Amino acid sequence: MLTELSIQDFAIINKLSVTFNEGLTVLTGETGAGKSIIIDAVQLLAGGRGSVEFVRHGAKKADIEGLFIIDHDSHPVYTICEQYGIESEDQQLVLRRTITANGKSICRVNSKLVTLAVLREFGRTLIDIHSQHETQSLMNPEHHLDLLDLYQPELINKAKKEYLKLYDQLSKLKNRYRKLSENEQETAQRLDLLQFQLRELEEAQLQPNEDKQLEEERNTLANFERIYSSLQLAYNSLYGEQKGLDWVNQAQIALQDNSNYDASLAQKAEDIANYYYGLEELTYDLGNQIETLQFDPERLNEIEARLNEINRLKRKYGPTVSDMLTYMAKIEEEVEEISNKDSHISKLEQQIKEKAKDAFLEAQELRDIRIKAAEALTKEIHEELKDLYLGKTEFKVDFAKNIEPQKELDKHLHKNGMDDVTFLISTNPGEPPKPLNKVASGGELSRIMLSLKKIFARHQGVTSVIFDEVDTGVSGRVAQAIAEKIYHISQKSQVLCITHLPQVAAMADTHKLIEKEVMNQRTSTTVHELSQKLQINELARMITGTKLTDTAVDHAREMLEMAIQFKGKEHNL
Numbered sequence: 001m002l003t004e005l006s007i008q009d010f011a012i013i014n015k016l017s018v019t020f021n022e023g024l025t026v027l028t029g030e031t032g033a034g035k036s037i038i039i040d041a042v043q044l045l046a047g048g049r050g051s052v053e054f055v056r057h058g059a060k061k062a063d064i065e066g067l068f069i070i071d072h073d074s075h076p077v078y079t080i081c082e083q084y085g086i087e088s089e090d091q092q093l094v095l096r097r098t099i100t101a102n103g104k105s106i107c108r109v110n111s112k113l114v115t116l117a118v119l120r121e122f123g124r125t126l127i128d129i130h131s132q133h134e135t136q137s138l139m140n141p142e143h144h145l146d147l148l149d150l151y152q153p154e155l156i157n158k159a160k161k162e163y164l165k166l167y168d169q170l171s172k173l174k175n176r177y178r179k180l181s182e183n184e185q186e187t188a189q190r191l192d193l194l195q196f197q198l199r200e201l202e203e204a205q206l207q208p209n210e211d212k213q214l215e216e217e218r219n220t221l222a223n224f225e226r227i228y229s230s231l232q233l234a235y236n237s238l239y240g241e242q243k244g245l246d247w248v249n250q251a252q253i254a255l256q257d258n259s260n261y262d263a264s265l266a267q268k269a270e271d272i273a274n275y276y277y278g279l280e281e282l283t284y285d286l287g288n289q290i291e292t293l294q295f296d297p298e299r300l301n302e303i304e305a306r307l308n309e310i311n312r313l314k315r316k317y318g319p320t321v322s323d324m325l326t327y328m329a330k331i332e333e334e335v336e337e338i339s340n341k342d343s344h345i346s347k348l349e350q351q352i353k354e355k356a357k358d359a360f361l362e363a364q365e366l367r368d369i370r371i372k373a374a375e376a377l378t379k380e381i382h383e384e385l386k387d388l389y390l391g392k393t394e395f396k397v398d399f400a401k402n403i404e405p406q407k408e409l410d411k412h413l414h415k416n417g418m419d420d421v422t423f424l425i426s427t428n429p430g431e432p433p434k435p436l437n438k439v440a441s442g443g444e445l446s447r448i449m450l451s452l453k454k455i456f457a458r459h460q461g462v463t464s465v466i467f468d469e470v471d472t473g474v475s476g477r478v479a480q481a482i483a484e485k486i487y488h489i490s491q492k493s494q495v496l497c498i499t500h501l502p503q504v505a506a507m508a509d510t511h512k513l514i515e516k517e518v519m520n521q522r523t524s525t526t527v528h529e530l531s532q533k534l535q536i537n538e539l540a541r542m543i544t545g546t547k548l549t550d551t552a553v554d555h556a557r558e559m560l561e562m563a564i565q566f567k568g569k570e571h572n573l
Contacts, residue, residue: 063098147456371399507567
C-alpha cells in the first residue's frame, strides 16, 4: 500500500507530506482546495503524462515521491524489480518523479534511474486510479474484452497463450505469402539482389571461424622475433651444463644418496625425479618448436589480403564469418523460394489453411471459456447492482456472431482470438440491452463501474485503489449503497477516495481534510487528519454546504455512528 506521499513545488502545493493507512482513507474539502491535484501527483508517480504546467510558478522543478509497502512476496512488482535489477529491501519500494521547468522528466525506483515506460510498469501493479474521466472508458467496447479476461485470468490466460502461439505462426506464414505474392517487378529486383549477394559470398569460399583462425596465425607471424627469442631463452635456460635441468638432476641425486639416513628424503627425491622428467620432455618440445619455427612473409601478406576481403564482406553481411554463413544460408533459401515461387505459394496456401484451422479451434476453445466467464460475471454483477438499487437492470456480455468454420478463418482471427466483446445494459424493464454509452446515465455508470471494480479488485492485485469523485450524480440511499461498496473494496486493497458525499466520508477509517490557504501572498494546499469531533463537523458541512447547524451536527453524528455499526457488522461476518 501507499504509506507516504511527499509533494514539493507541484501546482499550488508548496511542500506537502501525507501519511496514509490501511483501509479506506477519504479526502474531502471545498472545490478548488487541491484534492484532485493530489491525485494528479499520484497519477504522475504511476507513470502518467507530465507537463511543465505542473511545476509551481517560480520553481525549478516539481518533485513527487511515494513510499509503498508490499507485504506479499508473490506480488508481481517483485518480478518487475528482478527484471530491471532493482533491489527491494524490507518490502519497501520508493517511486520518485521529477519534472523540471524545461519539461524534462526524471524517474527513479529505489534511487535507480528508470525510463518513464518502466515507471509505468511499476505503477500499473501498485496503483489503480478511477476518476469521472476513467469511468468513461467503460463506454468504449475496446476495453470490454480486457475487463472480461481479468475476471478469470488463470483459465483465460492459459488458453490465450496457446492460441497466441498458433496465431504468431499463422502471421509469419501470411507475411511470407504476402512477400511472395508481391508484383513481378519487385520480386525480380529482389531476386537479382539476392543472387548477386549469394555469388559474392560463394566466391569468397568462407570457412567456419576462418576469421578467428587467420587472426591468430597473423598474430604469430607478426610477432615471430619475439616468439623465437622467448623459445630460445627458455630452451637455453633449461638445457646444458649448469642449466635448469642439470641443477634439478643434482638436487634429485643429493637426496637419493642420503635417503638411507632419512626415509622422507627418498619420497622427495622421487618427486623431484618426476618433475625432472616432465621438464626434460618440455625442453625437447621447445627444441623441436624452435627447429620447425619459420618466418614466412609471403604467408603474412596472404593472410592480410584474406582478412581485408573478409572485413569488406563483414561490412555488408555480418560482424563475423559465422553470421555471414548464416545469412548466406538464409538467402539461398529465399532465392530458391522466389525461383520456384508458384510451388511455394501453393505450399504456403495449404500451410496457412491448416494453421488457420488449428488457430480457429484454439480461438473457439478460448471463446467457450470466455462465455462461461461472462455468464459468471453477469450473475455476480447483477448481485452487486441489486445492492446499488439497480436490481431491475439487465447486464449482458455480447459476443460477435459465430463464424462459419469453412469460411476464410484467418480473416476473422486477431491477437485476442475471434472475439469482439461489448457490455450491454438495460436499465428499464422491457427495453432490450444496448451499449453502455447509449443507455447509462452518469450516476448509473458510476454504480456499474463500482460493481466491476469490487469484482475485479481481488483479481488485479494492485495495492492501492484511488477513486476521484466517482460518486458524482447520486444521493440518498444510492449514496449510502455506494459508500458501502467502496468500504467493501477497502477490505481487499487500500482505498483513497475523494468525495463530496457525506455517506462515503462517514465510512472512512481515516478522514483527511484538504484546505487552501494563502501565506506570503502565495496560495498553498494543506492536508490535516481529522479527529472524530472534527470529522463530525466536516460531515455536517458536507450535508448543509453552508454554515454549521445543530441539526446538521446531530445528523452527522448519527451518520458516523451508523457507519461504525455497519463496519462492526461487516467485521463480524
